Amino acid sequence: MTAPTTAIDLAASVRSGETTCAAVVDEAIAEIEARDGEIHAFNHVAADEARSRAAEIDAMVADGVDPGPLAGVPVALKDNMCTRGVPTTCSSKILGDWRPPYDATVVTRLREAGAVVVGKTNLDEFAMGSSTENSAFGPTRNPLDTSRVPGGSSGGSAAAVAARYVPLSFGSDTGGSIRQPAALCGVVGVKPTYGAVSRLGLIAFASSLDQIGPFTHTVADAALATEAISGHDPGDSTSIERGPLDISRQLDVGVAGLRVGRITDLPTGADPDVVERLDEAFEALAVAGAEIVDVEVPAFTYGLTAYYLVAPAEASSNLARFDGVRFGARVNAADTNAMYMATRSEGFGAEVKRRIMLGTYALSAGYYDAYYGRALKVRRRIADDFASAYASCDVMLTPTSPSVAFEFGSKTDDPLAMYLCDTYTIPSNLSGDPGMSVPFGTGEHGLPVGVQVLAPALEEARMFRVAAELERSAP
């Protein structure tokens, strides 16, 4: 493979007129067409739309108009973000060939930044899963080892970058769905602070947990991409009322003086290689001048339970609108209720049904207090424990995933085993704090290991400083 072409370099050459956007987009589409038959990162390649947008970008450059910081950069979007007139499936049969009548805010922001959407990427149906095996259109393969999963649920977006089709893609992270596949595919993946990036047009899995973020090869690209999509959106009531995040300018500040937390009561279960890489990451940061401090986050270990009650509860409600009335697929039946049952039973896959059932149960009369209500209290406990820990440290490091990429089918028979993939990523979705995964060496079979950097809400700049240092010192 050739040296990675970064989004920053590509944008610079398009802005300067050194390359045309048309050429860049053509190359990306050619790569996808040549190699994606095996990988299956994409559900849909929007070649025509991408080419006509590329022509517009080139015309802007020719007219001396700056297309923006991501000028001409081809990007891939997880197929749960609405793109006007372009199929949006959530990798589910239930959406049929639905074409949204509107663009997600992130799509609009990317367009305004000069990026070109080349296609929609595969995911675990409705973003429920950790391997991208739960797709109605078949799994995505890990470009680094095609016998293994890319992680999930944003496996297609991770693979699209790892396969070097595009330098930049976007996923959504509800319990680790960006960070875990980033780790398994050896790329950078970011979950911004809840509310930093608009969710408008992101097809909701769990509204209080979902955030959109980028996949890139480099920390600097991830910073630029996060800046481009962040900032207040009046169309999302949970959008934080401030401008875009300011990250890139501080990437090279270093970590001298930063207190990096090591969670002493972190749940066990990570592979030995993964634990070793994490230890090396602490050492590298210490060498670079950071202070490593022990912290406790006692409720961290309860994150999994809280998450698997809260997220399915919200999902059971969010996915109720897929009823065969206004859009998407319908299975006909004699009456409306029978139509609902037939449409939903046929349209949803097994994991989606499992979570809808779990969530419906957790909210139902007589069980709300024992399950959903209690999970919300655990959630508060986790957020409080994080806040206490951040009183004595500036960032924390954990593994991103307990293991490297695993083989197809190895966890599909045991939902709980699959859920454990998210042990380390879930708590920051519950608290709303940012987190990101940075490749840091390899583990079993020479497969990449990711280290997760966690920071307090809206301290992305600090989180990225640490990530940049890990990138510089990675083995």
Add this chain to the structure above:
Amino acid sequence: MSPPLTRDDVAKVARLARLELTDDELDSATAELTKMLAHFADIDALDLDGVEPMNNPTHLANVMRDDVEGATLDRDEVLGEAPSVEEERFRVPPIIGLDE
């Protein structure tokens, strides 16, 4: 501490969620959910008295928009995506469950 899950509970949940389960699916779903709930019983040991539930990380309040008309969707574009349409309306099969 948490109440045990019965097959009837699962059947009721499936009805609420408008999912059709065969008898076999009902059995396996009951077993599967029981196993999960047993795993999730780890939080039963926590003393959560007086802990304020957290339903969302947001600290925002009073997020409102002005009462000003904005763009509407094109009806033809929207109806073109619908499974069944008649007289510019969404058509559904007869609604059962009301009116004897």
Add this chain to the structure above:
Amino acid sequence: MTADTESRDEPGTSRDTWTHESNGLVYEMVVGLEVHVELATATKLFSASPNRFGDEPNTNIDPVTLGLPGALPVLNRQAVELAMKLGLALNCAIQRSTFARKNYFYPDMPKAYQISQYDEPINVDGWLDLPDGFRVGIERAHLEEDTGKTTHVGGAGGRIHGSDFSLVDFNRAGVPLLEIVSRPDIRSPDQAKAYVSELRAILEATGVSDAKMEEGSMRVDANVSVRLPGAEFGTRCEIKNVNSVRSVGRAIDYEARRQIALIDGGESVVQQTRHWDENEGRTHTLRSKEDADDYRYFLEPDLVVVDPDPEWIERVRASLPPLPAARRSALAEATGDAPDSESVAIAVERGQDDYVLAVGAAGGDAARGLTHVKQAFADEGADPSVPAADLAKLTRMEADGVVTATQAKQILADLIERGGGDPEAIAAERGFEAMETDELEGMVDAAIAAEPDAWTKFRAGENKAMGALVGHVMKASRGQADGKAVSALLQQKKNA
């Protein structure tokens, strides 16, 4: 054996009580009303498409209205303000509030959940005073979104049962609603009707809603139960589809009798939702859905709390117009009528109370003014075409005995036709001159002579007989005589 009584209890109030006797037991009804009103906003509760009645189907739509994947709600500030306005008008406390999702499947509910204020409503603990002074408690008044509209096609005349299919229009989906929940304080159909009428008057006066029951912008559900006075509340039924003030009274009357008949027959009342059929004059059961009660409410994660600061609340309070009750009191004070008298109520309902007060302020006789306004201004709006000063002058002439009541009516008719004028000039044009007492006395004597039987009966204490005597004078004077003066003369002569 059953018997109904309409009686008045609680001396000092005119609270109408409905009771129903059955097998020697006297039952009363216990009624609480849930009134849904569409708020008079320009746009929907959570999106910017128009809140407009009567448009082409599926034109006022956007991703939120249709519940499209990825759509997110953003709260309409004006809807919150109108909710606060009504809350203040109903003496409610305005509190920090949240929205929840009420989950259920129905084709007119696009997201399969309704966003509604559940356990933390914006308005709580208020009251509404009926014109007769009876106070109905308000439990809450909360914001929620309306559903789309379903049309049933085929089968028996557009009814849902037996229809071939249904068609859904989402123009109404997402229209802001305020649900006003009364406490179960209502005890009679008349009180229920008075409550709905008064609430509608407040909604109109405050501009919170146009409150048109016939267009569905105001909808009433009634929770009805019966009990022996002083006993625990009975099992209640919710009556839906009550579409006019009149049917509010009819529906709860029917329902209470139905429940008493059940109890009387040894059966018990089953808690259920029932549908009022206006044509048949009865309530029907709606087949209860097996999961009807499990709405799985939880806080709407796509919205944040609403917590109005005191300044905002005070600004809204200051913007409240005078409410119907206060206006009735003011008018009653100026005219000497009772606040719940028909004349006062009508004038306030028509918005003509300010006009009557202006007649008084211009030196006129407000009581006479009110009588004229009630009778002659039915077709005039809140701002009658006759200047208040002109009517004031007319009532003064009348009070001074310059013209009779009958003449005054004729002058007023001219004033209305001309859009005002000088009543004195009109009286002169018409040749109206008040009769001197001498002349009148002569005519009274002539009447006594002409109607000896009537005079005898009148003297014997039969007051009805006075009519023939007065009638004779009026006829002889061609309506120019003042009826009151004639009566007074007859009384004098009788007592002499």
